[in-house]
Amino acid sequence: MPYRLDVTSDQDSYPILIGAGDWTTLAAEIGVRFNPTQVVVAMDETVASIYGSIATSALTKIGKPVGQLLCPAGEASKSAEMAANWWQALAARAVDRHAVIVALGGGVVGDLCGFVAATYLRGLRFVQVPTTLLAQVDSSVGGKVGINLPSGKNLVGSFWQPGLVWIDPAVLRTLSDREFSAGMAEVIKYAVLRDDGLMTFLEEQSPAILARDPEVLGPLVHRCCAIKADVVHQDPRETNGIRATLNFGHTIGHAIESMTGYSSVLHGEGVAMGMVAETRLAERIGLAAPGLATRLEDLLRLYQLPIDLPNFAWEQWHRAMLRDKKNVAQQVAFALPSRLGCVALKHDVAIGDVQAIVSC
Ligand SMILES: NC(=O)c1ccc[n+]([C@@H]2O[C@H](COP(=O)([O-])OP(=O)(O)OC[C@H]3O[C@@H](n4cnc5c(N)ncnc54)[C@H](O)[C@@H]3O)[C@@H](O)[C@H]2O)c1
Numbered sequence: 232m233p234y235r236l237d238v239t240s241d242q243d244s245y246p247i248l249i250g251a252g253d254w255t256t257l258a259a260e261i262g263v264r265f266n267p268t269q270v271v272v273a274m275d276e277t278v279a280s281i282y283g284s285i286a287t288s289a290l291t292k293i294g295k296p297v298g299q300l301l302c303p304a305g306e307a308s309k310s311a312e313m314a315a316n317w318w319q320a321l322a323a324r325a326v327d328r329h330a331v332i333v334a335l336g337g338g339v340v341g342d343l344c345g346f347v348a349a350t351y352l353r354g355l356r357f358v359q360v361p362t363t364l365l366a367q368v369d370s371s372v373g374g375k376v377g378i379n380l381p382s383g384k385n386l387v388g389s390f391w392q393p394g395l396v397w398i399d400p401a402v403l404r405t406l407s408d409r410e411f412s413a414g415m416a417e418v419i420k421y422a423v424l425r426d427d428g429l430m431t432f433l434e435e436q437s438p439a440i441l442a443r444d445p446e447v448l449g450p451l452v453h454r455c456c457a458i459k460a461d462v463v464h465q466d467p468r469e470t471n472g473i474r475a476t477l478n479f480g481h482t483i484g485h486a487i488e489s490m491t492g493y494s495s496v497l498h499g500e501g502v503a504m505g506m507v508a509e510t511r512l513a514e515r516i517g518l519a520a521p522g523l524a525t526r527l528e529d530l531l532r533l534y535q536l537p538i539d540l541p542n543f544a545w546e547q548w549h550r551a552m553l554r555d556k557k558n559v560a561q562q563v564a565f566a567l568p569s570r571l572g573c574v575a576l577k578h579d580v581a582i583g584d585v586q587a588i589v590s591c
């Protein structure tokens with residue numbers, strides 16, 4: 232694979248390999264790296280229908296039994312019921328501590344499979360093979376794994392690092408336009424977080440990126456993973472505020488997802504609207520100079536992302552934002568940009584300014 236990043240965590244160190252790989256090379260890498268007693272591939276039904284048989288038959292070449300864990304596509308699968316279902320399936324296969332589980336899919340399968348791997352037999356080795364843009368640039372890096380409860384998203388989970396992350400941007404060709412654009416919201420977030428020419432690159436290269444040219448996506452995904460890995464390295468367990476800067480756009484984005492019932496708005500779409508509103512908030516309170524929000528809006532439009540906030544009563548906004556995990560003592564927290572490349576966590580934004588922004 233042409234790009235390699237080595238991620239060091241408090242648990243372990245593992246490589247992220249990025250590029251035009253093929254399934255046989257992935258299987259050989261898993262065989263050599265883990266020498267597993269068996270391999271279990273976790274997928275949702277959509278991913279299984281596209282890549283299930285090619286992946287499984289390549290993994291069979293390791294010469295060990297290969298099994299599958301399946302779930303319906305969609306956020307509802309990130310549940311305690313599905314985790315229990317997969318634990319039982321692993322028990323039925325007599326999976327031992329030397330087995331390896333491969334999470335092949337988007338963030339839902341990555342989070343669920345990682346959680347099952349973290350908990351079964353007190354921890355199994357697992358490999359992330361992310362197949363959505365969001366999973367390639369975000370959820371497969373950093374070691375957060377977990378499931379949802381009826382009362383909230385990601386309420387049960389753990390930090391559990393994969394032994395290998397294998398990213399082939401060619402699989403993004405089969406992703407829907409809408410899911411691809413939603414992943415671009417997180418890419419654009421990294422550009423605001425770090426700049427480094429990334430913003431200009433995204434502005435200039437939109438035709439090649441939207442055409443999903445793997446030659447362009449490879450270095451782009453590599454750049455995003457490097458930014459995320461660096462942030463996570465500085466704050467592995469989200470204790471000093473650095474990792475929370477990855478939440479730029481997410482205070483308002485999460486509120487939109489929650490108010491719309493996690494169904495009509497994709498996570499990345501919520502983040503896109505949230506980034507514009509939070510940048511306008513930063514401009515309003517004099518933290519950022521005027522102009523950044525408009526530049527961001529133009530870029531998000533280029534990638535077919537929504538920028539206008541939905542209409543909700545202020546009480547609903549406020550209630551939704553009060554549930555944000557970054558808050559301290561009922562004060563709504565925001566990761567706000569002061570300029571391109573500089574985002575910091577703020578706990579002292581006056582609620583009247585927030586109301587003015589979401590009520591426009
Ligand atoms: N762990 C973390 O740090 C972290 C970070 C961000 C998001 N997340 C989580 O990630 C989840 C969202 O992930 P997502 O956006 O990848 O959603 P997803 O996993 O639901 O995938 C989106 C859709 O795309 C389909 N799909 C996946 N790959 C495909 C491909 N190559 N071709 C065609 N279809 C494909 C899936 O079947 C699904 O229908 C959320 O649960 C969120 O909480 C976790």
Ligand SMILES: [Zn+2]
Pocket residue numbers: 369417481498502
């Ligand atoms: Zn996000």
